[in-house]
Amino acid sequence: MNKMNANLQKNVRAVKNILSAEDILVFHFETTDGAACAAIYADGICDKDLLGEQVIRPLSSDKRGDSIDEVAKKLTSPEVKKEKSIQAIADEVLSGNTALIVDGLDSALIIGVKKIPVRTITEPPTSIAVKGPREGFIEDIKTNMALLRKRLKTGDLQFETLTVGTRSKSMIAVCYLNGISDLKVKKQIVDRLKRIEIDGIPDASYIAKFLAKKPYSMFKQVGTTEKPDILAAKMLEGRIGIFVDGSPIALTLPYILVEDFQSVQDYLVSPYRATVSRLLRLVSLVIALLLPAYYVAAQLFKLQLLPLGLLMTISGNVRDLPLSPSLEMFFLMVILEILIEASVRMPKYVGLALSVVGALVLGDTAVKAGIVSSSAIIIVALSGIAAYTLPDLAGSLTLLRFAFLIVAGSLGTFGIVLFTGLVLLYLVTSDSYGAPLLAPFSPLITRDLKDSVVKADILNLKMRPKFLQGQNKVRLAIKDEEEQED
Known part of the structure; x- marks a missing residue:
C-alpha cells in the first residue's frame, strides 16, 4: 500500500511493514469522542515530553474533528505538515519526527518533535586559535546551519537541501549568498550531488570525492573547514559551502592551493x-618536499652541493654505515610515518609516551648502533615537522616526499628539477570549478596577490577575489571623512 486510507489499523501495519525494528514504537490513544489515534515514533531520537504536551494531551482532551486540518489546529506544535505517502511517513519517522494517524482520516500529520543526540559546540582540534572565535561545527546539520546564520544575518544567505544515500538518506545543504556567489558554480555542485547513487554518506569526505573534478588526484580539490567564522569569510569572498548531516566538516568550492597557506590567525594579527x-x-613546504631528496642527491651524485664544513661532518657520520643514503633516508621516513600512525590511533597518554620513546630512545639507539647517521635523523625530523605546518596538505606532502626521494636516488639533482617541473605543470593545468588551482600566481592576477603569500591590510582588500568570478566585486567601501560628518 503506497497511499494511506481511512482505516487506522491498516495504516499502522503498512508503516510497521517498512519499519519493523523494535525501536519504532506505536502509542495508541483516543480522543474524547472515542476516535482512535496512533503516534508512531523512533525511540531515542524523539522528544517524548514534547510529544505528550503538544500532541497526545491536546487530542486526548478534545473531539477528533471532521478533517485532518481540524486535527492539526488542535496541536500546539509549530512544526506540523500533512502526508499521505506511506514511504514518506516512514522516512519522517526515521528522521526523528512523529507520525500521527487518526482513524477515519486518509492523511497523517508529521509533527516535528525530534531530539537527536548531539555533542556540545567546542573548539575543533584541527583549527585551534590563540585569538578569535572558538566555536566549531558539530555533527548536527541544523546546528551548523544555525551557526552560519548567526554570522551572516542577511536574507541573501540561502540553503538548498537535498537527500543523498539510498539507506542513510543523509541531508546535504548547499549554502550560498545571493548577489555574491556564482550561481553557475552552485548549479554544477547541486547537479553533481543529485547524480550520486550510494548506500550511505557517513562523512563529508565521501561527498568531496564526488565533487572533485579529478577524483584520483594526489592533491586536494575541495576546501574544508570546521569553523563557522572561516566558512562565513570564504562565502563572503564568493565561495559555495556544503554541509553534510553527521559530519563536523564543511566543504567549500571553488578551492585553490593558496588557501592552505592561510590561517584564521592571519586576519587577527x-x-x-x-x-x-x-x-x-x-619555506616549510620546500623543506618538507626537497630536503631529504637534496641530502640523498648530494651524497650520491654531487658532493659539491654541500658546504665543506657540513660535508666533513656528514662524511664522519656516514662512515661504515650498512645502508646506502637512499635506503637510510627511506628507512627513517617509514619509521617516522609508523610513529605518526601509532601516536594518532593509540590512547592519548600512551601515544605521548610512544612519541617520546620513538623519537629519543629508538633514534639515539639507532645512531649508537651504527645503523643510521645522526644527520639523517635530523633531516627526516625537520622535514616531518615542516610538513605539519600545513596540516591540510600533510597527506599529499608525505606522498610527494617519498616520490622526490626515489627520483633523487635514481637521477640526482636533475631528477629533482624534472619532477618539480612535472608537479608544477600538473598544478598549472588543474582547476576547481573554473578557479585555477595555482591562482593568483598562474594565471597572474595582480589584484588577488594582496591576500596570497603576502597579506595586505584589510583596508586594501576592497575587492573580492577575481578568480572566483562572483557577481558582486566590491566588498569594502570607505566613505570620506567629509561624507561621514554630513
Whole structure:
C-alpha cells in the first residue's frame, strides 16, 4: 500500500511493514469522542515530553474533528505538515519526527518533535586559535546551519537541501549568498550531488570525492573547514559551502592551493606578522618536499652541493654505515610515518609516551648502533615537522616526499628539477570549478596577490577575489571623512 486510507489499523501495519525494528514504537490513544489515534515514533531520537504536551494531551482532551486540518489546529506544535505517502511517513519517522494517524482520516500529520543526540559546540582540534572565535561545527546539520546564520544575518544567505544515500538518506545543504556567489558554480555542485547513487554518506569526505573534478588526484580539490567564522569569510569572498548531516566538516568550492597557506590567525594579527607566517609556511613546504631528496642527491651524485664544513661532518657520520643514503633516508621516513600512525590511533597518554620513546630512545639507539647517521635523523625530523605546518596538505606532502626521494636516488639533482617541473605543470593545468588551482600566481592576477603569500591590510582588500568570478566585486567601501560628518 503506497497511499494511506481511512482505516487506522491498516495504516499502522503498512508503516510497521517498512519499519519493523523494535525501536519504532506505536502509542495508541483516543480522543474524547472515542476516535482512535496512533503516534508512531523512533525511540531515542524523539522528544517524548514534547510529544505528550503538544500532541497526545491536546487530542486526548478534545473531539477528533471532521478533517485532518481540524486535527492539526488542535496541536500546539509549530512544526506540523500533512502526508499521505506511506514511504514518506516512514522516512519522517526515521528522521526523528512523529507520525500521527487518526482513524477515519486518509492523511497523517508529521509533527516535528525530534531530539537527536548531539555533542556540545567546542573548539575543533584541527583549527585551534590563540585569538578569535572558538566555536566549531558539530555533527548536527541544523546546528551548523544555525551557526552560519548567526554570522551572516542577511536574507541573501540561502540553503538548498537535498537527500543523498539510498539507506542513510543523509541531508546535504548547499549554502550560498545571493548577489555574491556564482550561481553557475552552485548549479554544477547541486547537479553533481543529485547524480550520486550510494548506500550511505557517513562523512563529508565521501561527498568531496564526488565533487572533485579529478577524483584520483594526489592533491586536494575541495576546501574544508570546521569553523563557522572561516566558512562565513570564504562565502563572503564568493565561495559555495556544503554541509553534510553527521559530519563536523564543511566543504567549500571553488578551492585553490593558496588557501592552505592561510590561517584564521592571519586576519587577527598585523599584516606584517601574517606575511612572515605565510612565508614560513612556504619555506616549510620546500623543506618538507626537497630536503631529504637534496641530502640523498648530494651524497650520491654531487658532493659539491654541500658546504665543506657540513660535508666533513656528514662524511664522519656516514662512515661504515650498512645502508646506502637512499635506503637510510627511506628507512627513517617509514619509521617516522609508523610513529605518526601509532601516536594518532593509540590512547592519548600512551601515544605521548610512544612519541617520546620513538623519537629519543629508538633514534639515539639507532645512531649508537651504527645503523643510521645522526644527520639523517635530523633531516627526516625537520622535514616531518615542516610538513605539519600545513596540516591540510600533510597527506599529499608525505606522498610527494617519498616520490622526490626515489627520483633523487635514481637521477640526482636533475631528477629533482624534472619532477618539480612535472608537479608544477600538473598544478598549472588543474582547476576547481573554473578557479585555477595555482591562482593568483598562474594565471597572474595582480589584484588577488594582496591576500596570497603576502597579506595586505584589510583596508586594501576592497575587492573580492577575481578568480572566483562572483557577481558582486566590491566588498569594502570607505566613505570620506567629509561624507561621514554630513
